[in-house]
Amino acid sequence: MTKVSQNTPQQISIASWIWLEKPQQINLVEPISLMQRLSKKIPKFDILQPLKHWLDNLDIRSSNFAHKICKLIPSQCPFERDVKFLGRILFHIPPMCKLNPVYEELVGLRFRALCYLVDECGEDISSYC
Numbered sequence: 001m002t003k004v005s006q007n008t009p010q011q012i013s014i015a016s017w018i019w020l021e022k023p024q025q026i027n028l029v030e031p032i033s034l035m036q037r038l039s040k041k042i043p044k045f046d047i048l049q050p051l052k053h054w055l056d057n058l059d060i061r062s063s064n065f066a067h068k069i070c071k072l073i074p075s076q077c078p079f080e081r082d083v084k085f086l087g088r089i090l091f092h093i094p095p096m097c098k099l100n101p102v103y104e105e106l107v108g109l110r111f112r113a114l115c116y117l118v119d120e121c122g123e124d125i126s127s128y129c
Helices: 034-041 049-056 063-072 103-119
Strands: 081-085 088-093
Touching: 049 103, 063 103
Parallel strands: none
Antiparallel strands: 081 088
16 A cells, blocks of 8 residues: 555645736826816716805894794704604614705704804703704
8 A cells, every 4th residue: 555645746846927017107296086087077066056055154133033943944853763563663764854955054054043042142042952
């Protein structure tokens, strides 16, 4: 009976080939990302920009107007819900308000109204929080 080790060469050499490419030259003078290149080529058009600009520049000058804004714009998303059945939560409906394209502007307007009521009128805003 012969052993496998007797018929196996003792020195095994493995040959492999690799391909070396020249490294790509990087322009260090003006590094531009892919997103910057794409944004330069595609002009952006926002149809709601005038409305967003108007909401951002809306000036609050009276307490009645500030109160109306605080009542109209809720502090939390009214659509967020936990659907329960027999005391157990079946599923959760996430807040959908952030899908509103003017959400940030409305939240900012409500914040400015609350700040006006506190800073200028000296009123308690705890009922709006």
